[in-house]
Amino acid sequence: MTATILQYATRGLNNLEFHSQPWLRVLSFTSVTTLLLLSCVPPLHVPVRNLLRPTVVYHVERGLLRVHQAQRFEHWFLTLLFDLSSRTVSVPFYITFLPSLIWSGEAELGIRLVLLMGLCLYVGNAMKDLLSAPRPFGAQYKGNQVKLIGPTKLEANINAQEYGLPSSHTMNSLCLNFFVVHYLLDKHIVAAEWALAMYLGTAVWVAWVGLARVYMGLHTPIDIGAGALLGTLVLVFYLAVDERYEQWILTEPLAVLWQVLASIVFLRLHPKPLRHTPSYEFTTSFGGVCWGIVAGVSRQWRMYSQNTPGRFLQIIQSRAGVMALIQRVAVGFVLVIVMKPLSKQLVVKVLPLVYLVVPVRLRKLWQPPLHSLKPPKHEGIPVDEDGQPWDVAVTARFISYATIGWTVVDLSPVVFELLRLSVPNDKS
Numbered sequence: 001m002t003a004t005i006l007q008y009a010t011r012g013l014n015n016l017e018f019h020s021q022p023w024l025r026v027l028s029f030t031s032v033t034t035l036l037l038l039s040c041v042p043p044l045h046v047p048v049r050n051l052l053r054p055t056v057v058y059h060v061e062r063g064l065l066r067v068h069q070a071q072r073f074e075h076w077f078l079t080l081l082f083d084l085s086s087r088t089v090s091v092p093f094y095i096t097f098l099p100s101l102i103w104s105g106e107a108e109l110g111i112r113l114v115l116l117m118g119l120c121l122y123v124g125n126a127m128k129d130l131l132s133a134p135r136p137f138g139a140q141y142k143g144n145q146v147k148l149i150g151p152t153k154l155e156a157n158i159n160a161q162e163y164g165l166p167s168s169h170t171m172n173s174l175c176l177n178f179f180v181v182h183y184l185l186d187k188h189i190v191a192a193e194w195a196l197a198m199y200l201g202t203a204v205w206v207a208w209v210g211l212a213r214v215y216m217g218l219h220t221p222i223d224i225g226a227g228a229l230l231g232t233l234v235l236v237f238y239l240a241v242d243e244r245y246e247q248w249i250l251t252e253p254l255a256v257l258w259q260v261l262a263s264i265v266f267l268r269l270h271p272k273p274l275r276h277t278p279s280y281e282f283t284t285s286f287g288g289v290c291w292g293i294v295a296g297v298s299r300q301w302r303m304y305s306q307n308t309p310g311r312f313l314q315i316i317q318s319r320a321g322v323m324a325l326i327q328r329v330a331v332g333f334v335l336v337i338v339m340k341p342l343s344k345q346l347v348v349k350v351l352p353l354v355y356l357v358v359p360v361r362l363r364k365l366w367q368p369p370l371h372s373l374k375p376p377k378h379e380g381i382p383v384d385e386d387g388q389p390w391d392v393a394v395t396a397r398f399i400s401y402a403t404i405g406w407t408v409v410d411l412s413p414v415v416f417e418l419l420r421l422s423v424p425n426d427k428s
Helices: 002-015 022-039 042-071 076-087 091-103 107-131 153-157 168-186 192-215 221-251 255-268 279-299 311-315 319-356 360-365 390-418
Strands: none
Touching: 022 107, 022 221, 042 107, 042 192, 042 221, 076 192, 091 107, 091 319, 091 390, 107 168, 107 221, 107 279, 107 390, 168 192, 168 221, 192 221, 221 279, 255 279, 255 390, 279 390, 311 319, 319 390
């Protein structure tokens, strides 16, 4: 009986993965397109928030019971496990894992994951700021205050300051891990039997990450459910367009221009939250990385059009290959560590001078949808906590993170070649 079920399941994976279902594709295209269009129509933001937020807040408050129940099992070891699990869906993890993947022979997979995460972050953060749903920690439940358990400084001072719904950790964990399994199966790197086990393991992992966020006091069940639903819709949407999108980047001469124009439009029309949160800055950072990736890949199109899936497994079969990978990753991170602050310092010095000659009327057309954190100094233009105009700060952040993306896919391969750090049979 078990063997028969496994046979049918693996046959189904070989012939028809879940994302190929027509009804699911239509649902995902409709939903994601609607969300993106909604984020681009600022006059609708307040009415939609007024319509949906009361219902969301009601369910968040009802979910405090589940958070309270989860926190009754508080234990230092469980806290450690949940904290480590949450770190696999964090900016430091992405900054180390995704470039390493690209430099280790799996450029196609790494690049597609970066672009997928960019879409995930935009949709998720736009919904967070649109709905402005509260986090559970700090709330009172039957006389007991919901705690924030085991947060790192980054978690407490930055991530926890975002709004709650949807759960970005759930959404991003689902998209990243399910896409990796799909890619490995689609490129015949793993057999269908292994892919089935990996899909099941991924589902368990996503549920575990969601439970971790509830236990830590950062989300209620409705946040987790919304994150899982949005993640599924974004994933199905992306799976339907990723190969076409990659070909467009490789063949369209104006891909870099169109990508930056799209980024500017989506960032300018992003929903403005009820109070300041770091969500917009996260979106800006990943949007910049995506633009840098597109710029680098379009310039190095010959190299990236010859990608060979599964190269990593071939490379690590020899000692020389392993040493070459270690050297490439080490040199790559040195380049990133050097280039990001250099570009930021240059941009921070040049941009204010550029913006001074731009008429205030034009500057106000491009003002990011952010609250002024200090009294504005220059004709009502909002400023950040350092007193810097938000348009300058956001543009500087976008360009400095674009430098990271460009360094990873364009500058690094050039330096690898100059230093003769090619892996065995490497075409770069």
